[in-house]
Amino acid sequence: MDPRPTRPENxxxxxANYWLGGLTLVFFGLAGIFxxxxxxxxxxxAEIPLVDPKFLDTTPWRQTxxxxxxxxxDLSDYDCYACHDKGKSPPIRFDDxxxxxxxxxxxxxxxxxxxxxxxxxxxxxxxxxxxxxxxVRDGRQVKFDNIPLLCGSCHGPTLRDWDIGAHGRxxxxxxxxLGEAQRLSCANCHDPHAPRIPTREPAPGPHTLHETPSATAxxxx
Amino acid sequence: xxxxxxPPDRTSDAAMTxxxxxxxxxxxxxxxxxxxSLAPLRELGDFTSTEEFLQKYYKEMxxxxxxxxxxxxEREVQHQYGIxxxxxxxxxxxxxxxxxxxNLTRCIGCRKCVHACVAENNQSRNPEIQYIRVLKMPHGSxxxxxxxxxxxxxxxxxxxxxxxxxxxxxxxNPPCVKVCPVNATWQEKDGxxxxxxxxxxxxxxxxxxxxxxxxxxxxxxxxxxKDRLNPDMAYLxxxxxxxxxxxxxxxxxxxxxxxxxxxxxxxxxxxxxxxGNILDPESEVSHILRExxxxxxxxxxxxxxxxxxxxxxK
Numbered sequence: 001m002d003p004r005p006t007r008p009e010n011x012x013x014x015x016a017n018y019w020l021g022g023l024t025l026v027f028f029g030l031a032g033i034f035x036x037x038x039x040x041x042x043x044x045x046a047e048i049p050l051v052d053p054k055f056l057d058t059t060p061w062r063q064t065x066x067x068x069x070x071x072x073x074d075l076s077d078y079d080c081y082a083c084h085d086k087g088k089s090p091p092i093r094f095d096d097x098x099x100x101x102x103x104x105x106x107x108x109x110x111x112x113x114x115x116x117x118x119x120x121x122x123x124x125x126x127x128x129x130x131x132x133x134x135x136v137r138d139g140r141q142v143k144f145d146n147i148p149l150l151c152g153s154c155h156g157p158t159l160r161d162w163d164i165g166a167h168g169r170x171x172x173x174x175x176x177x178l179g180e181a182q183r184l185s186c187a188n189c190h191d192p193h194a195p196r197i198p199t200r201e202p203a204p205g206p207h208t209l210h211e212t213p214s215a216t217a218x219x220x221x
Numbered sequence: 222x223x224x225x226x227x228p229p230d231r232t233s234d235a236a237m238t239x240x241x242x243x244x245x246x247x248x249x250x251x252x253x254x255x256x257x258s259l260a261p262l263r264e265l266g267d268f269t270s271t272e273e274f275l276q277k278y279y280k281e282m283x284x285x286x287x288x289x290x291x292x293x294x295e296r297e298v299q300h301q302y303g304i305x306x307x308x309x310x311x312x313x314x315x316x317x318x319x320x321x322x323x324n325l326t327r328c329i330g331c332r333k334c335v336h337a338c339v340a341e342n343n344q345s346r347n348p349e350i351q352y353i354r355v356l357k358m359p360h361g362s363x364x365x366x367x368x369x370x371x372x373x374x375x376x377x378x379x380x381x382x383x384x385x386x387x388x389x390x391x392x393x394n395p396p397c398v399k400v401c402p403v404n405a406t407w408q409e410k411d412g413x414x415x416x417x418x419x420x421x422x423x424x425x426x427x428x429x430x431x432x433x434x435x436x437x438x439x440x441x442x443x444x445x446x447k448d449r450l451n452p453d454m455a456y457l458x459x460x461x462x463x464x465x466x467x468x469x470x471x472x473x474x475x476x477x478x479x480x481x482x483x484x485x486x487x488x489x490x491x492x493x494x495x496x497g498n499i500l501d502p503e504s505e506v507s508h509i510l511r512e513x514x515x516x517x518x519x520x521x522x523x524x525x526x527x528x529x530x531x532x533x534x535k
Contacts, residue, residue: 020243027250034257048347050446051336058337058487165505166512167534169492171482174504175314178480189491197491199376203332206370207349 048207055203058171060188066145067188078144080131089128092121112194125150125192151186162186278404279417279457287456290419294460301461302445306452308460311478313411319472319528320412320499320506321483322516323386326534327493330355330377330384334485334494338388341473341484342459343451345443352470353388353485354434363517388485389414389435389470390519390527397427397436406467412528413472415457423465432520433527436469472496499528506530 068075076082083105084090093101100120102109113119122128127135134142136153152159161167165181169189173179189197272293277286291308298306335353344350356368360381368385378384395414398406405420406427428436442464454460455475462468473483477496486494497504509532510516516532518525 017239017243020247024243024247024250027247027254031250031254031257034254038257045347045441048349050346050449051339055331055333055336056340056488061490161534164508166495166509167492169489170505171487173480174477174482174497175480184492197329199378200329200331200490201375202330202372202377203336205332205373206335206351206354 046207049204051203060169060184062188062191064145064147064185064187066185069145078132084131089123090131092123110191110194112196113192147186147192151192273419276419278420280407291456294454294456298450298454298461302447302450304447304450304452306450306454306460308454308456309475310456311458311474313409313413314478316500317498318410318412318500319391319477320497320510321391321472321529322495322506322509323529323531324493324495324534325383325385325531327491328355328384328386329491329493330357330372330379330382331490333488333490334386337484337488338470338473340449341451341476342471343443343445343454343461344437344468345439345441345445345462346449347444348441350437350439350443350468352435352437352468353386356385356387357382358385363519365519385531386485387433387435387519388529389472390433390525390529391470391472393526393528394524396430396432396523396525400426400430402426409457411478413474413477414469415471415474416467416469417457418460418462418466418468421466423467425467427467432523432525436467439464439466439468 063071063073065075065078067073068078093103095101099117100111100122102111111117111120123135124137125134127133127141130141132144134144134147134150136142136150138153140149142150148159148162152162158167165183168186169184170181171184172181174181186192270293272289276290282290287310291310294308295306298304298308332355335351335355338344338352339346339350342352344352354370356365356370357372357379358365358368360383365385365387372379391412391414393408393412395408398408398414401407402424403420403422405422406414406416408414423438425438428438439462443462445461450461451459453475455478458471458474473481473485477483482496483494486496495505495509497506499506499510501507510530513532513534516530518527518530
């Protein structure tokens, strides 16, 4: 009946049993260690703060006259004849260095159009006969909501690029058959009185994968 | 036969009792240890379901197969994030080949594109995965080795530097596609190189092959806050990835194949980014590549022929 032809001697069997018993205990010990490892929390990673939603904002920097009209917002800044007299062009004053003096009523204006004060005369763009319009140097009058024509009278190549969409911002649909594209106008990005894009705060840079909490202050590489 | 009483076999009986007990205990202990050693796998969370495991290759899927896969993904996303997403499988449009142009004269290095991309494409926030690197480059060099993407300053742009955002260049001759051992990444006819995240085995060959540092690997389970999940998803695009797969910029496939501009372009405050169909002679990108005197394919000498062009004004 016994398939095994020989049986080990009693002493050998006992030592084998001790081995088996010992191994069993080792297995149980390992199982315990594995279980403890599996239950332990994931390795701690340095906190990465979520990015400020202001960096995800797609609205343009500035609102133009046309935007204000569309949004039915306060247009009192454009009501020139609330203060000025009609038919009387306001004088432009200069200091003794020949720099234009901005009257205190217009102190929000920073003059910075072109280097070396090349374009510091209000009436290069504003119409002295009718303050509620702008003027191109050839005498054409331009309304506040059609400024690309005015800007393009000097910045020809930029207007050419803007016309085709290579300059400036376009949002919405690239496929005009599927939806509309929103084109932004010159003054949505540029302050006409100081058109250079101002410097600004950059969004946070990348964090490295193996950053430890102590290293978050200064990424090494 | 069973009715016959069997004579008691004392020797075997006694041996059975002791041995079987010891063997049984040892086997039990061994199995417990094995099970316990596998337990950490459960911590991975989304353990591949049988359905996902048996899923077909993207190009071999019938529309009904794809519908089932999309239903599974929507279910899994809802389970994990509590938001019902809208997953689509958008195909390339006819007569469309995408090209990206980036105006280096305009870029101010504000990194808004980086974060708009993360938000749009459901990239992991921690560990951080970002498709776009903005390199701060010293004037007078196009050597990316001189670029610094960790610049941490109060105000940009800084004097003496220009800024060069680098992302997937959607090469016409993509080295990443050639090295993939399982064809989990390929170039579609609109020029976008895509990844099937369910087919990727995570070998990272493509990451090594890419000369633009465009591909990212999910070393850990991606973490996306529920309130920042973008529910408008595409199968080959921004659906949430799992640990152990590659991902990269796909020109916002979920937007661009629906006719919209990519997210990085929409957020750019200076209009440095231009995108469109190069096969349409009236498009912005056609105009730029036709009219601008200088434009650059990054690392042109490698012969990868990127569909991403850097250009300059004036």
